[in-house]
Amino acid sequence: MTYGLHYGGGVFEGLRAYDTPWGRSVFRLEDHMRRFIESARFLRLKLDYDLGELCEGVRSVVRTNGPNADYIRPIAFYGATPNLSMNPQGIPTHVAIVTVHMGSYIGDRQMREGMDAIVSSWEKPSNRATSSMAKVCGNYVNSALAKFDAVQAGADEAIMLNGNGTVAEGTGENLFIVRDGKLITPDLASGVLEGVTRDTVIKLARAAGYDVEERPITRGELLVANEVFMTGTAAEIVPVRTIDGVPINGGRPGPVTLQVQRLYNSAVRGEDARFVDWLDLVERKDIELLKV
Ligand SMILES: Cc1ncc(COP(=O)(O)O)c(C=O)c1O
Incomplete structure (x- = not known):
C-alpha cells in the first residue's frame, strides 16, 4: 500500500x-x-x-x-x-x-579507455511533463528503459534527446562535449538534472582556463565533437569513446577529458587546496584549519 x-x-x-x-x-x-x-x-x-x-x-x-x-x-x-x-x-x-559499496559505476575499463554509448529512441520527458531538475523516483522509469536498451545493444550507456530533438543527458549522468578547446554542456531548458558534478566540472574547467558554454547541443554536434564525456556522482568523469558505433577522438579519451578527470579526482579526495570547501569531513568539523 x-x-x-x-x-x-x-x-x-x-x-x-x-x-x-x-x-x-x-x-x-x-x-x-x-x-x-x-x-x-x-x-x-x-x-x-x-x-x-x-x-x-x-x-x-x-x-x-x-x-x-x-x-x-x-x-x-x-x-x-x-x-x-x-x-x-x-x-x-x-x-x-x-x-x-559501488566502486566504479560504469566500469574501471571504461574510466580508462572510454565507454560506448547509444542515442536512445526513448526521449527525456519534456519540461511540461515533469521536472528533470527534481530527482523524483518516477522520473527514472524513463532512464531505466533507455539503460536497458543500451545494455541490450552491447553499449554501456544511453544518451537521451529531449522533445526538441537536442541532447539532454545520460540515464544518470550529464554530458559535455569539447569542440575547438571549449566545453559545452546542455542548458537546464534542455531537460537535464542540474548535476552537482556538472557544476563541479564547470568550475574546475573555468579555473583551468577553459571557456564553458551551457546551450542546446544537436545530435550532429555529438558526432563531430573532438571529445565527449559524461559526469555524475556515481559515474564520476567517464570518457565516451563511441556513440552509435562512431568513434569519438579516434575511439580514445581526449586530453581535455583526461585533464578534467584528473582535476575531479584530486578535488573529491581533498588533494586540491583550492576546493577543500567542497569536502565535508564525517569525523571532524575543523575544515577551516585546512585552509590556513
Ligand atoms: C538523470 C541524471 N542526470 C545527471 C546526474 C548527475 O548528477 P550529479 O552530478 O548531481 O550526481 C544524475 C545523477 O544523480 C541523474 O540521475
Missing part, C-alpha cells in the same frame, strides 16, 4: 564518500541535500528534517557503515495510502539513508 511504490512518489539523492588526507569526507554534502529538499518541495512531499539534520544523518550513516560505504542514497517517499488515491496529501513521509 506504499504510495511511493505504486506511483513513484518519492525523491532521492546520490552522494559519494572519499578518503582525504584528513579522513573520510562526503563530497558537496550540503549541495546534494539542498537538492534533495528542493526535489521534495517539487513533489510537495513534506520532510520532517531540515538541511542540518539531513546532512548529519548522512555523516552518521557513513561513520557507522565504515570505509566500504562509498555511495550514499538518501530517499524520501510517501508511505501507506489508505485508499490508493492518487492524491498524496495527508500520506506520511518516510526518509531513509542507505549506503552501498
